[in-house]
Amino acid sequence: xxxxxxRVWIARTAALxxxxxxxxxxxxxxxxxxxxxxxxxxxxGTTGAGSGGTGGPGGGLWVDPNSGLGASPIGISNIxxxxxxATYDAYSPGGQGxxxxxKITYILxxxxxxxxxxxxxxxxxxxxxxxxxxxxxxxxxxGNVGGGGGINGGLAVGNVQGVILSGHFKGTKxxxxxxxxxxxxxxxFPAGANVEGDALQTTAGQxxxxxxxxxxxxxxxxxxxxxxxxxxxxxxxxxxxIVISGTQYGDPGAVFTxxxxxxxxxMAAVGWTNFAVGHWRGGPNGYYWHxxxxxxxxxxx
Amino acid sequence: xxxLAAVLPLLAVLLGATLLVLRNPSxxxxxxxxxxxxxxxNMAAAAAATAxxxxxxxxxxxxxxxxxxxxxxxxxxxxxxxxxxxxxxxxMKIRTEADGTQYLHDMPSGEYGIGIERExxxxxxxxxxxxxxxxxxxxxxxxxxxxVSGTITDRSxxxxxxxxxLLLDEETKVSTDGRSVFSDEHGQYALRGVAPGDYGIRFxxxxxxxxxxxxxxxxxxxxxxxxxxxxxxxxxxxGRVTDDSGAPIAGAELIAGNDDSAGTSKSAEDGTFTVTxxxxxxxxxxxxxxxxxxxVKRNLSGxxxxxxxxxxxxxxxxxxxxxxxxxxxxQITLSRFDEELRQVIPADSRFFCLPTxxxxxxxxxxxxxxxxxxxxxxxxxxxxxQFVVNSGELxxxxxxxxxxxx
Numbered sequence: 001x002x003x004x005x006x007r008v009w010i011a012r013t014a015a016l017x018x019x020x021x022x023x024x025x026x027x028x029x030x031x032x033x034x035x036x037x038x039x040x041x042x043x044x045g046t047t048g049a050g051s052g053g054t055g056g057p058g059g060g061l062w063v064d065p066n067s068g069l070g071a072s073p074i075g076i077s078n079i080x081x082x083x084x085x086a087t088y089d090a091y092s093p094g095g096q097g098x099x100x101x102x103k104i105t106y107i108l109x110x111x112x113x114x115x116x117x118x119x120x121x122x123x124x125x126x127x128x129x130x131x132x133x134x135x136x137x138x139x140x141x142x143g144n145v146g147g148g149g150g151i152n153g154g155l156a157v158g159n160v161q162g163v164i165l166s167g168h169f170k171g172t173k174x175x176x177x178x179x180x181x182x183x184x185x186x187x188x189f190p191a192g193a194n195v196e197g198d199a200l201q202t203t204a205g206q207x208x209x210x211x212x213x214x215x216x217x218x219x220x221x222x223x224x225x226x227x228x229x230x231x232x233x234x235x236x237x238x239x240x241x242i243v244i245s246g247t248q249y250g251d252p253g254a255v256f257t258x259x260x261x262x263x264x265x266x267m268a269a270v271g272w273t274n275f276a277v278g279h280w281r282g283g284p285n286g287y288y289w290h291x292x293x294x295x296x297x298x299x300x301x
Numbered sequence: 302x303x304x305l306a307a308v309l310p311l312l313a314v315l316l317g318a319t320l321l322v323l324r325n326p327s328x329x330x331x332x333x334x335x336x337x338x339x340x341x342x343n344m345a346a347a348a349a350a351t352a353x354x355x356x357x358x359x360x361x362x363x364x365x366x367x368x369x370x371x372x373x374x375x376x377x378x379x380x381x382x383x384x385x386x387x388x389x390x391x392x393m394k395i396r397t398e399a400d401g402t403q404y405l406h407d408m409p410s411g412e413y414g415i416g417i418e419r420e421x422x423x424x425x426x427x428x429x430x431x432x433x434x435x436x437x438x439x440x441x442x443x444x445x446x447x448x449v450s451g452t453i454t455d456r457s458x459x460x461x462x463x464x465x466x467l468l469l470d471e472e473t474k475v476s477t478d479g480r481s482v483f484s485d486e487h488g489q490y491a492l493r494g495v496a497p498g499d500y501g502i503r504f505x506x507x508x509x510x511x512x513x514x515x516x517x518x519x520x521x522x523x524x525x526x527x528x529x530x531x532x533x534x535x536x537x538x539x540g541r542v543t544d545d546s547g548a549p550i551a552g553a554e555l556i557a558g559n560d561d562s563a564g565t566s567k568s569a570e571d572g573t574f575t576v577t578x579x580x581x582x583x584x585x586x587x588x589x590x591x592x593x594x595x596x597v598k599r600n601l602s603g604x605x606x607x608x609x610x611x612x613x614x615x616x617x618x619x620x621x622x623x624x625x626x627x628x629x630x631x632q633i634t635l636s637r638f639d640e641e642l643r644q645v646i647p648a649d650s651r652f653f654c655l656p657t658x659x660x661x662x663x664x665x666x667x668x669x670x671x672x673x674x675x676x677x678x679x680x681x682x683x684x685x686x687q688f689v690v691n692s693g694e695l696x697x698x699x700x701x702x703x704x705x706x707x
Contacts, residue, residue: 163646
């Protein structure tokens with residue numbers, strides 16, 4: 001058999017196999033039902049539209065990942081430098097010898113972030129801004145603001161302790177990681193437990209949602225804070241973990257306005273000692289925020 | 302026979318099982334809000350792609366593809382799909398065709414987060430792992446959600462448009478999924494695709510008092526609940542904002558709040574403002590604008606209409622850490638002496654990512670006498686320098702010395 005004959009034979013066989021198999025793949029045709037051309041996956045490194053899809057090439061379907069939002073560049077993941085110092089796969093709770101020396105696995109093979117450090121001003125400056133707005137609101141609500149050192153200000157009244165909340169280093173990294181986690185791994189950004197099953201402070205009865213044993217893991221049944229070695233007292237109010245995401249929340253001011261609308265009581269409650277504001281950008285929802293209010297966390301920062 | 306020998310491996314590729322893993326996180330499958338039936342098939346489309354490559358005489362493709370089939374109550378359901386390539390910034394938002402299908406091709410192999418949404422269905426999410434060259438079919442049977450609807454009126458029965466309606470978790474009173482809807486010109490609203498659970502509804506309108514209605518129990522998918530709301534006109538605070546020469550300040554941000562409500566506004570060109578939508582409880586009101594110090598008026602009640610803010614020109618605090626290594630993050634608290642309380646109280650507290658020069662600045666600081674407190678892991682502050690902030694001026698750079706803890 002010549003090579004040409006063999007090639008034709010192979011092609012005929014392959015075509016036959018395809019003809020047999022295609023109808024079995026579904027009951028609405030192939031490959032894409034009403035849209036046989038389908039939509040081309042475009043990586044972040046490529047601008048432009050996909051081929052096919054309702055409305056022509058790209059059309060309203062395609063969200064340009066370079067801008068993320070179809071608007072000006074927002075600094076999505078490839079230009080946000082960060083280090084995940086704890087992930088679902090590896091963590092050294094004491095930090096001895098580096099975070100990966102003493103490996104404790106929560107979910108094998110899943111490097112989804114649990115604690116994220118960054119020096120990116122695009123992230124930290126906005127976190128700071130929202131922290132400042134929350135603290136300013138607490139001052140206003142709870143007292144201790146002289147209004148310009150006595151110039152035209154109101155009276156300084158109220159309690160001294162706990163009005164201005166201190167940020168919490170580890171809590172901030174946890175909050176930031178929660179945002180990054182959803183920006184890079186999961187569409188949507190639900191309140192409460194994450195897809196892996198962890199709530200913020202407890203993981204009641206959750207075990208390991210992926211069924212992978214985590215041998216020797218003393219923190220496997222803890223929440224996201226517990227997994228990075230942070231223990232805090234019971235929140236004075238329910239709702240101490242607030243997530244907000246959406247393309248309209250690029251400005252911390254928009255987040256603060258939303259907090260005023262939905263959570264003014266939590267934001268200005270007496271009894272919190274610390275708070276953490278985490279932010280990330282990119283992904284299907286555009287902008288992600290996680291605000292945590294804490295009572296006497298250990299370690300204290 | 303050599304040809305047949307060459308064909309056999311190909312058939313093995315075409316007909317053999319391909320590695321395809323669809324991970325369905327437990328909460329996605331068990332949680333009332335996300336349950337859905339999912340099936341994944343090894344796809345003949347991969348075989349077709351391979352065959353196509355062979356016809357062209359080229360190497361088999363190594364890119365992958367996903368075909369989506371979305372159903373609701375057994376019928377094709379046009380839906381929105383988010384596809385997130387795990388661990389990267391790559392994502393796409395697409396829609397199915399009217400028949401509930403879509404085909405996404407030329408995808409790199411790897412893990413993907415998948416989210417499927419439709420207004421009247423409970424959102425669904427899962428994780429999909431694509432092996433090189435494979436095509437997966439993700440068939441999702443969405444669950445129809447419950448519907449919460451109603452009409453919002455004022456006390457006279459006039460329908461209110463533009464009222465925001467949020468679904469709250471009954472226990473935490475936190476918005477469950479960030480979703481909200483607004484009432485239309487007939488005052489009507491509808492939240493759809495709600496999973497079974499215990500909820501509350503929060504109504505917010507800029508001119509009316511906020512209202513929470515708790516105790517909503519949705520036991521089954523498809524439940525219908527009707528919650529009407531009658532909103533009462535809220536308290537308001539009006540006044541104007543000027544600088545210390547009496548000139549109006551436009552664009553100043555006004556934030557009012559009391560135990561139950563909060564409202565915001567901005568001052569107009571002539572410096573006037575009105576904050577609305579508050580409850581009758583006494584409220585504190587703050588005014589601020591870039592370049593000016595923030596001023597707070599307290600315990601305002603009775604719909605005052607003549608509140609005057611005189612904002613002082615703010616100063617800027619410049620500082621620097623004297624430290625042997627610039628930390629990744631530094632918390633710096635600006636404190637001041639409160640004349641009335643006769644003690645130092647914190648005025649602002651921020652995380653800073655300091656540059657290599659370890660310098661920092663606080664802007665828009667009201668005039669007064671201040672201290673700086675610095676927290677860095679593993680370090681302690683040597684001293685507590687004091688300085689004065691004057692109206693409209695930069696302070697001299699204040700150095701805060703830090704030393705390692707023993």
